[in-house]
Amino acid sequence: MIATAQALPDIRVSPEIVLIVAVADNGVIGSRGAMPWRLKSDMRRLKAMTLARPVVMGRKTFASIGRPLPGRTNIVVTRDAGFRAHGAVVTTSIADARAVARGDALRRFATEIAVIGGAEIYTQWMDCADRLEITEVHARPEGDTCFAAIDAAIWQEVARERHPAGPDDSADFSYVTYRRRKSH
Numbered sequence: 001m002i003a004t005a006q007a008l009p010d011i012r013v014s015p016e017i018v019l020i021v022a023v024a025d026n027g028v029i030g031s032r033g034a035m036p037w038r039l040k041s042d043m044r045r046l047k048a049m050t051l052a053r054p055v056v057m058g059r060k061t062f063a064s065i066g067r068p069l070p071g072r073t074n075i076v077v078t079r080d081a082g083f084r085a086h087g088a089v090v091t092t093s094i095a096d097a098r099a100v101a102r103g104d105a106l107r108r109f110a111t112e113i114a115v116i117g118g119a120e121i122y123t124q125w126m127d128c129a130d131r132l133e134i135t136e137v138h139a140r141p142e143g144d145t146c147f148a149a150i151d152a153a154i155w156q157e158v159a160r161e162r163h164p165a166g167p168d169d170s171a172d173f174s175y176v177t178y179r180r181r182k183s184h
Ligand SMILES: NC(=O)c1ccc[n+]([C@@H]2O[C@H](COP(=O)([O-])OP(=O)(O)OC[C@H]3O[C@@H](n4cnc5c(N)ncnc54)[C@H](OP(=O)(O)O)[C@@H]3O)[C@@H](O)[C@H]2O)c1
Pocket: 020, 021, 022, 023, 028, 029, 030, 031, 032, 033, 034, 035, 057, 058, 059, 060, 061, 062, 064, 077, 078, 079, 080, 083, 091, 092, 093, 094, 116, 117, 118, 119, 120, 121, 122, 124, 145
């Protein structure tokens, strides 16, 4: 079948960089290498938001997931040039991860690159992100890893949906979308 130009996304536009993160009301995102809550609803959403896209993550987050996420190009960032991970592309700098993710997005006709953590990686991608997809977890768990406060001068909240905890969720949660303000 020959695809018409109209059926294809506009690949002249760079893929958007989207940070996807679940953050507790006290800023915690992780505890001892894992997430200190159970939110099956959010896991399903993460899958829907990242399938058929490149996903970028730090080596520690990759270790905490324990396997490559299926149906996505898993791009792992580490400073260890000898690190190998079956089913993932290993990169040794943020710049390399970005170049690999961009190439993969263009090949897949994906319009987004998803950055899925953890804290070290979010910090380094924040300045080039176009959108933040935050799951506010309405709990105050103990933890050792936090997400930096979202600067309202840079980020504008454009959507918010609150949900009660489902049968497999340990807390109520809200999905909140932020877009970078035009002047930044
Ligand atoms: N709530 C959420 O949505 C969410 C999402 C993801 C993760 N988490 C949690 O966050 C925690 C992990 O976060 P984290 O901040 O400790 O670790 P991380 O960001 O997942 O990974 C950090 C590692 O990435 C590599 N790295 C970082 N910057 C790099 C650079 N500029 N160049 C090359 N490699 C670089 C280093 O790997 P090497 O040490 O191998 O050099 C570093 O140790 C866990 O508790 C996890 O469960 C929460």
